[in-house]
Amino acid sequence: MNQIFNFSPGPAILPHTVLKQAQKELLNWNNLNMSVMEISHRSKYFIRLIEDLKEDLITLMNIPNNYEILFCQGGARSQFSAVPMNLLKYNDKAAYVNMGFWSNKAIQEAKKYCNPYVLNVKKKKNNIDYIQLMNKWHIHNDIKYIHYCPNETIEGIATYEEPSFNDIIVVADLSSYILTKYINIKQYGVIYASAQKNIGPAGLTIVIIRKDLLEQEKRIELPSALNYQIIAQHNSMFNTPPTFALYLSYLVLQWLKQQGGISTISHINQQKSQLLYDTIDNSNIYINNIAKKNRSMTNIVFTLPNIKTEKLFLKYANNHGLFFLKGHNAIGGIRASIYNAMPLKGVKKLVNCMNDFEKKYL
Ligand SMILES: *Cc1c(COP(=O)(O)O)cnc(C)c1O
Numbered sequence: 001m002n003q004i005f006n007f008s009p010g011p012a013i014l015p016h017t018v019l020k021q022a023q024k025e026l027l028n029w030n031n032l033n034m035s036v037m038e039i040s041h042r043s044k045y046f047i048r049l050i051e052d053l054k055e056d057l058i059t060l061m062n063i064p065n066n067y068e069i070l071f072c073q074g075g076a077r078s079q080f081s082a083v084p085m086n087l088l089k090y091n092d093k094a095a096y097v098n099m100g101f102w103s104n105k106a107i108q109e110a111k112k113y114c115n116p117y118v119l120n121v122k123k124k125k126n127n128i129d130y131i132q133l134m135n136k137w138h139i140h141n142d143i144k145y146i147h148y149c150p151n152e153t154i155e156g157i158a159t160y161e162e163p164s165f166n167d168i169i170v171v172a173d174l175s176s177y178i179l180t181k182y183i184n185i186k187q188y189g190v191i192y193a194s195a196q197k198n199i200g201p202a203g204l205t206i207v208i209i210r211k212d213l214l215e216q217e218k219r220i221e222l223p224s225a226l227n228y229q230i231i232a233q234h235n236s237m238f239n240t241p242p243t244f245a246l247y248l249s250y251l252v253l254q255w256l257k258q259q260g261g262i263s264t265i266s267h268i269n270q271q272k273s274q275l276l277y278d279t280i281d282n283s284n285i286y287i288n289n290i291a292k293k294n295r296s297m298t299n300i301v302f303t304l305p306n307i308k309t310e311k312l313f314l315k316y317a318n319n320h321g322l323f324f325l326k327g328h329n330a331i332g333g334i335r336a337s338i339y340n341a342m343p344l345k346g347v348k349k350l351v352n353c354m355n356d357f358e359k360k361y362l
Contacts, residue, residue, distance in 0.1 A: 005346035008324035009153055009299060009337040010176070011196040018251045029247075036247045041237055049250055050236065056253040060261055061178075063185050063208060070207040070228060071236035071246060072192075076102070076175045079192040079205060080109035082226040083147065083171055085219055087190070088114050092144045097121055099131055099159070100152030101330055102173060110147070117143065122157065130291035131159045145169035145189060151177040153197070154328040156301035156335060157294050163187050169213070178206070179256065180298050180340060181266040189213055198298075198339040200249030203242035207231075256340065265340050266297075272338050272347040273297045279351045285309070285358050303333040310334060313357055320353050322346075 006013045029036040030045050039046060054069050063069065072078070083106075088094060096107045096116040110116045117140050121132040139146065146168055151158040153176040162184055163170045169189030177183075178193040185191070190209045196202035207228065214229045224230050230238050259265050277295060280286040286302045288295065304310045310333065317325050327333035338347055 002321050004321040004323060005342070005349060006323050007336045007338065007342070007346075007350070009197070009328070009335060010194075011202050012198070012337055012339050013341045014200070014248070015252060015255045015341045018248065018255050021251055022248060037244045039243075041241055041243055046243060047235075049247060050241075053246060053250045053253065056250070056257065057206070057208075060253065060256060061183070061185060061208075066211050067185060068209050068211050068214060068228075068232050069236075070209065070231045071241055072205040072207050072226075072231060073203065073239075073242055074226075075202070075205055076173055076192060076194040077105070077109075078226065079173070079207065080106045081112065082207075082228070083145075083190060083192070084110050084113035085222045085226060086228050087145055087169070087171070087213065087216075089217065089219065093117065093140065093142050095119055095140060095143045095146040097137065097146065097148035099149065099155075100157055101154040101328070102152055102175070103147075103149040106147060106149065106173060116147075119146075121159075128289055128291050129155075129157060129294070131157065131294045134159070134161050134163060134165075139165055139168065143168060145171050147171040147173070149173040149175075151296050151298060153296075153299050153337075154330060154335075155290075156288075156296040156299040157290050158296040159294060169210075176296075176298055176337075176339070179262060179265070180269050182262050195245060195249055197337075198341075200252050201245050203245035204249055252341075259340075268344060269297050269338070269340065272342065272344055273300060275344075275347055275351055276300045276336060276338070279354055283354070283358055285362055286354060298337060298339050300336045300338065301327060301331075301333055307332070309361065312361065313354075316357050316360075317350070317353055320349070322350055322353055325350075 026035055057069055094114050094116050096110055097119045098104055099122045119137050123130055171190045172188055174191050174193040176197045179198050192207045195204040209228055214232055225239055280288045280302050285304055288302045304313055314326055325334050325336055327335040
């Protein structure tokens with residue numbers, strides 16, 4: 001069978017060796033003659049897995065010990081409500097940065113709990129989209145936190161600046177960013193990410209929170225299952241955690257450590273995205289209108305001259321074993337999502353396919 005490559009934005013590609021290992025262990029995990037899915041999350045075997053998973057995240061991301069790692073459910077979307085419900089009391093204010101689809105969804109949800117200041121930081125100059133530098137962001141001094149999404153998965157636009165707003169808490173949706181590039185955790189109060197882009201399968205959401213933020217008084221209507229303090233007190237097992245998703249994520253982190261961790265993988269991610277953007281910029285038919293410093297490293301979007309050629313391109317790519325390149329319905333076009341598990345080989349194949357298509361059709 002010809003090798004295929006999966007450019008899905010999420011749920012996304014998982015490392016092949018991880019799937020092989022899961023297959024091998026499926027009927028007999030840890031010499032138990034049972035699957036990991038069939039045992040209690042309170043058994044010593046599973047608690048060990050959770051502890052190891054935490055340890056690996058701490059090592060890989062260099063998480064300081066005044067932070068707590070929470071394994072949650074309900075996706076990033078649940079965090080859109082969990083964040084304001086946990087951090088804001090009734091009259092508290094928050095700022096929400098709007099730079100695309102997902103930050104806007106977070107704003108819509110936050111409006112149920114507060115009256116957010118909305119910072120529109122995505123600008124256009126000479127038909128090029130860019131994100132304003134953070135020192136130009138207008139920060140009101142009465143806010144409890146500022147929320148942003150540094151990598152907008154759908155538009156393929158990103159900011160790689162390190163956030164620093166004095167003692168204002170920074171909250172970030174890192175769903176398509178986490179583990180692709182080093183971040184300085186100390187700059188954040190809360191980060192969250194759903195797993196299905198770059199950590200494991202859907203069902204798991206990771207929250208990393210500064211411990212002092214767990215302590216504060218909570219709104220009475222905050223559901224227990226979304227209460228960070230309760231989740232932390234129960235070692236992320238207040239309700240039954242998504243055990244298979246946690247197990248597979250653990251395998252992915254083992255794989256990531258074998259690759260050399262975040263510094264090595266981010267270097268490869270850089271190479272992969274550079275190759276694609278160079279191909280786009282050197283072509284006569286592929287267009288990406290995002291300022292170079294704000295181009296996403298993981299979600300590379302481009303358009304062709306018209307919808308007809310885009311459809312032809314998708315068909316051509318499919319015939320060559322390149323799948324799920326269609327852009328999100330909200331914006332159309334083409335999108336190649338190239339998270340950690342996408343090998344350089346896959347991007348090279350896509351680039352060859354783009355070059356061949358250009359010669360063939362224009
Ligand atoms: C995919 C994605 C989401 C939505 O995640 P769910 O797990 O479906 O809730 C939110 N934010 C970003 C940045 C994403 O990429």
